[in-house]
Amino acid sequence: MPYASTAAQLAVTSHFPGKKPLLISGPCSAETEEQLLATCTQLAATGRVDMLRAGIWKPRTKPGMFEGIGKPGLPWLQKARELTGLPTTVEVATPQHVEDALAYDVDVLWIGARTTVNPFSVQALADALRGVKVPVFIKNPVHPDLELWLGAVERLAQAGVADIGLIHRGFASYGNTEYRNAPMWHLPIEMKRRLPELPLICDPSHICGNRTGLAAVAQQSIDLDFDGLMLESHIDPDNAWSDAKQQVTPQRLAELLDSLTWRQHTSTEQEFLDKLAQLRTQIDQLDDEILHLLGRRMQVSESIGRYKKENNITILQARRWNEIMERGLRKGDQLGLTDSFIRHYFDAVHLESINRQNSVMNT
Numbered sequence: 001m002p003y004a005s006t007a008a009q010l011a012v013t014s015h016f017p018g019k020k021p022l023l024i025s026g027p028c029s030a031e032t033e034e035q036l037l038a039t040c041t042q043l044a045a046t047g048r049v050d051m052l053r054a055g056i057w058k059p060r061t062k063p064g065m066f067e068g069i070g071k072p073g074l075p076w077l078q079k080a081r082e083l084t085g086l087p088t089t090v091e092v093a094t095p096q097h098v099e100d101a102l103a104y105d106v107d108v109l110w111i112g113a114r115t116t117v118n119p120f121s122v123q124a125l126a127d128a129l130r131g132v133k134v135p136v137f138i139k140n141p142v143h144p145d146l147e148l149w150l151g152a153v154e155r156l157a158q159a160g161v162a163d164i165g166l167i168h169r170g171f172a173s174y175g176n177t178e179y180r181n182a183p184m185w186h187l188p189i190e191m192k193r194r195l196p197e198l199p200l201i202c203d204p205s206h207i208c209g210n211r212t213g214l215a216a217v218a219q220q221s222i223d224l225d226f227d228g229l230m231l232e233s234h235i236d237p238d239n240a241w242s243d244a245k246q247q248v249t250p251q252r253l254a255e256l257l258d259s260l261t262w263r264q265h266t267s268t269e270q271e272f273l274d275k276l277a278q279l280r281t282q283i284d285q286l287d288d289e290i291l292h293l294l295g296r297r298m299q300v301s302e303s304i305g306r307y308k309k310e311n312n313i314t315i316l317q318a319r320r321w322n323e324i325m326e327r328g329l330r331k332g333d334q335l336g337l338t339d340s341f342i343r344h345y346f347d348a349v350h351l352e353s354i355n356r357q358n359s360v361m362n363t
Helices: 003-009 033-046 071-084 095-103 119-129 146-158 186-194 204-208 214-223 250-259 270-310 318-334 339-361
Strands: 022-026 051-053 088-092 108-111 136-139 164-168 200-202 228-232
Touching (some): 022 033, 022 250, 033 051, 051 071, 071 088, 088 095, 095 119, 108 119, 119 146, 136 146, 164 186, 186 200, 204 228, 214 228, 214 250, 270 339, 318 339
Parallel strands (some): 051 088, 088 108, 136 164, 164 200, 200 228
């Protein structure tokens, strides 16, 4: 069954609190009452934040790392809510976390990436939330598995959670890269395509793992029509007890937000709509031509597969594949296409060609 149909049957809704863009900020971890209250009051004073966040429980990689202040931090967050008038949100990973957070009037909960990856944990949270009217954000799982992310939405929807939102915080990848967690933008875009009614916000702090890339990642998400941002802020980032490199002061956060270009989803100007329709018609026509050409290419691949079968020749011809890729890269460069796109394109075409020839050989 297509996922869209399943989502419709589960009545996944979009009445999420706040506005677009929804801006959430606060420290990675609540460390002391003074630190949390000072950060939250300064954030509120900027006039740019809609919701306060703070890590109360922190799932960490190794024992001995700071794993959050725990339940004693909840009264601090409750006091920040009273002082600023802003709603609050925290990450929960166990049913007890849910119970404790709600006891201290936390307005919105979120499920973290290391919990989303485990269906047993998500189901336990869904059971704990059954009958509770509280909005819940779901972060993408640590590794790039779209079905796990969708499965978490289903589990909460089946438990009757009416207001569900999504947070894109990037995906873990082995080795040193440009990002702490690779954004892999095609995955949140696919989530938005499948579940267009659910608000989707971006967490540049966890994608970047540093301060320098925050603005660029935030702007990319805005350009992709995300519904908001979650950014970590601390009054003294360099001395934060967790994730010091990716946090910014409330003042720097305000400057960062002011530097962004906030875009509209569409326009009511008829001239714009007419011109866009013309260009999209051209795109549709070109896509049709490309698909027809790809169809013809696969027919030739099948002919090659039959010829190889008749002569008992292997499907994979590494030298020929290298020639195709090198030729494609040269041609792509002449046409202004990136190497990354050409490699992805030819990898996909080559895999389909292999599948076609394999089918011919084994029929």
